Amino acid sequence: DAGVTQSPTHLIKTRGQQVTLRCSPISGHKSVSWYQQVLGQGPQFIFQYYEKEERGRGNFPDRFSARQFPNYSSELNVNALLLGDSALYLCASSLMGLAGGFQETQYFGPGTRLLVL
Amino acid sequence: DAKTTQPTSMDCAEGRAANLPCNHSTISGNEYVYWYRQIHSQGPQYIIHGLKNNETNEMASLIITEDRKSSTLILPHATLRDTAVYYCIVRPSSGQNFVFGPGTRLSVLP
Numbered sequence: 122d123a124g125v126t127q128s129p130t131h132l133i134k135t136r137g138q139q140v141t142l143r144c145s146p147i148s149g150h151k152s153v154s155w156y157q158q159v160l161g162q163g164p165q166f167i168f169q170y171y172e173k174e175e176r177g178r179g180n181f182p183d184r185f186s187a188r189q190f191p192n193y194s195s196e197l198n199v200n201a202l203l204l205g206d207s208a209l210y211l212c213a214s215s216l217m218g219l220a221g222g223f224q225e226t227q228y229f230g231p232g233t234r235l236l237v238l
Numbered sequence: 239d240a241k242t243t244q245p246t247s248m249d250c251a252e253g254r255a256a257n258l259p260c261n262h263s264t265i266s267g268n269e270y271v272y273w274y275r276q277i278h279s280q281g282p283q284y285i286i287h288g289l290k291n292n293e294t295n296e297m298a299s300l301i302i303t304e305d306r307k308s309s310t311l312i313l314p315h316a317t318l319r320d321t322a323v324y325y326c327i328v329r330p331s332s333g334q335n336f337v338f339g340p341g342t343r344l345s346v347l348p
Contacts, residue, residue, distance in 0.1 A: 154335060163338030163340055166335035213281075226272070226284055228284060230281050231281045232281050234279075
């Protein structure tokens with residue numbers, strides 16, 4: 122079975138540009154979460170979506186937005202890129218999100234590495 | 239949300255058991271302990287999770303103390319491919335997202 126897939130794998134942008142990252146969850150999973158991982162740190166939560174609705178948001182500026190599609194895939198958009206947005210962006214999928222309870226496991230994709238110059 | 243404390247780094251000889259400790263003294267009764275690992279530049283890989291009982295799967299064993307204030311992840315026969323950053327996470331009862339700390343960098347030495 123295919124795991125979580127993300128595209129593109131790598132991306133280079135310049136300051137001020139906009140970027141869209143894509144994620145396809147594991148088949149049957151309805152919840153997608155996005156994380157940002159800056160070099161040398163653990164992943165930081167950005168968003169969670171379940172059944173196309175935002176169910177959680179981390180401490181990130183409004184330049185970050187996301188959406189989930191009827192097929193449960195998701196896009197993360199970042200506007201007005203800053204140098205500090207350079208990071209590995211991770212997508213994780215789970216069956217039901219919060220509705221699945223505290224023991225629901227998230228499975229991560231390989232990530233998209235974004236470099237902002 | 240409960241916080242976790244892990245050693246910054248550890249070494250382990252290849253073929254020996256790797257025992258990775260984690261303190262979570264403020265854990266609540268319904269919060270699970272999860273372990274993930276991240277091999278260089280890859281996405282975090284799920285290893286195991288538990289509530290109060292010890293757990294074992296094909297990758298590792300998880301030992302949780304009776305008071306649930308600490309746990310140990312055991313890799314029974316470490317290989318070079320187990321070199322990674324290991325994250326101990328307490329699943330927050332306030333929300334769905336995982337809160338990652340800096341983790342433990344495990345180096346398996348030949």
